[in-house]
Amino acid sequence: MSKLAVLLSGFGSRENRRHRRAKIRWPVVMTTSNGLADGRTQNVSLGGAFIRCTQKPKLEENFRLVMTAKERLILVNAEVVWSNGSKSEGKSTHHEMGVRFTKLSSNDRSFLSGVISKHT
Numbered sequence: 420m421s422k423l424a425v426l427l428s429g430f431g432s433r434e435n436r437r438h439r440r441a442k443i444r445w446p447v448v449m450t451t452s453n454g455l456a457d458g459r460t461q462n463v464s465l466g467g468a469f470i471r472c473t474q475k476p477k478l479e480e481n482f483r484l485v486m487t488a489k490e491r492l493i494l495v496n497a498e499v500v501w502s503n504g505s506k507s508e509g510k511s512t513h514h515e516m517g518v519r520f521t522k523l524s525s526n527d528r529s530f531l532s533g534v535i536s537k538h539t
Contacts, residue, residue, distance in 0.1 A: 438464035441538035449497075450483040451476070458513075460486060465531060467497070467519040476502050476516045484518065493531065496522035 440462045447470060449456045458472030463486075476499045486493040497518040505512050523531070 438466040440464040441535040446487045471513045
């Protein structure tokens with residue numbers, strides 16, 4: 420197989436992810452350089468989350484994130500890895516971003532793994 424074929428072998432495939440994602444909608448609060456920001460997860464994996472929020476994130480910004488699950492609070496350190504700007508829905512505007520978890524306790528990782536298993 421040529422080098423180009425190897426490079427393109429995953430191109431166009433649906434996803435190339437390390438962790439399974441689950442469609443989980445949890446309220447979140449982020450402590451960023453701009454202060455507190457509210458949001459909601461759209462999907463979550465052991466490696467990160469897709470979040471809709473009220474404030475525009477800064478790319479590669481590191482911050483604290485608290486996800487409110489029904490049974491507990493999950494506290495993580497995270498960084499913004501992508502943002503696709505603002506979206507308008509009716510009278511409200513939100514921002515969408517992908518975050519990578521940079522620090523997640525083993526207890527929270529275990530809890531999150533169980534929740535994701537139930538949702539996938």
